[in-house]
Amino acid sequence: MIQSKKDYLDYLRLDQEALDIKSNWKTPLKEFIAPRYVWQFQKKLRKLEYYKNCRRDILGKLYYAYLRLRFKKISVKLGFSIAPNVFGPGLAILHYGTIVVHNAAKVGKNCRIQACTNIGASGGSIKAPQIGDNVYIGPGAKIYGDITLGNNIAIAANSSVSKSCIENNVLLGGSPAKIIKEIDIKNVIPYAD
Template sequence: MKYIYYWVNERNIISHQSATIRGWKNISTHGLLKIGVDYIGFTHNKDVTFLNIYGKIITFDNVSIGRGCRFDIGGKAIVKIGKGTYINPFTKVIIMHGLEIGEYCAISWDCQFLDEDFHEIQYEGKKSSDSNIIHIGNKVWIGSNVAIYKGTTIPNGCVVASNSVVKTKFEEENVLIAGNPAKIIKRNIYW
């Protein structure tokens, strides 16, 4: 059997046989969730996908998660992924608070989403974040090897250049974001 199909209590999930899903009962689908089944030329059929879900993942319409991805979703966390969004292989999603990804987003390979420091450093003048939740708007394209950290907001229509490190709340739509730390480098872009 090449793929494993889950349809239990209205969970509509197709998974590659090299995927391990812990907590699949914590996945709520409103459409089809494909895990490691879409063809991407640089993956191998033995690349392992691992989803460790203590919190909740909610997907809307059709969503695709690539081979080799790693998800660790904490007990109080909620991850929402909008329709038509795909996450390419080898992306890591470590969420302890929350992640919202809009509709029709393209997330390239080897990205990282992390909303928790795990080990806190104290220093004079340190500003505290009012929210750790990461918000990604609709039709956002995130290039390969991008790291997105707690409290980040990326509005609709934005593109994040490869190898960028994002830890800011951006407000302007349709901009090109790049660098470390990431900043706006072009405006009025469309893809």
């Protein structure tokens, strides 16, 4: 969670690396001609988190209210329903399309998430999944309930994960999901540490 200006800048840098976006003098022109909407969304998400967590003064609160409106507008445009303070640094949203994430969910650093995914609570509960670091979530995956997932996990496309898996370095797949095999997450998330 972003707790300082330094954290905010670190999150932005790691998200940019995760999306493999290189910056140079041509970047503003490229963004004007062909904007990267997912990157714009992630920048707005991190800025919103910074103002929510760190800026308690009256100007910070007013600007936070303004940011929430802009954030909601781009969220609707891209089909994302993602609350602030859910994802750790190194987030890579790979495509726009429906992504719904419960505000009580927590996802560690270096998450790669595809379109048509859902991370949510189950059966009226307010408890949502707690997911570790270096996790790949394939398209159409559903992760729900009061569960915990370990580190270095890949979740296959169209899988339904409703039970905890504290094992590391595994591929989960199927509906209901089960461990398919052991994996090296570096093959799926090249920037994982």
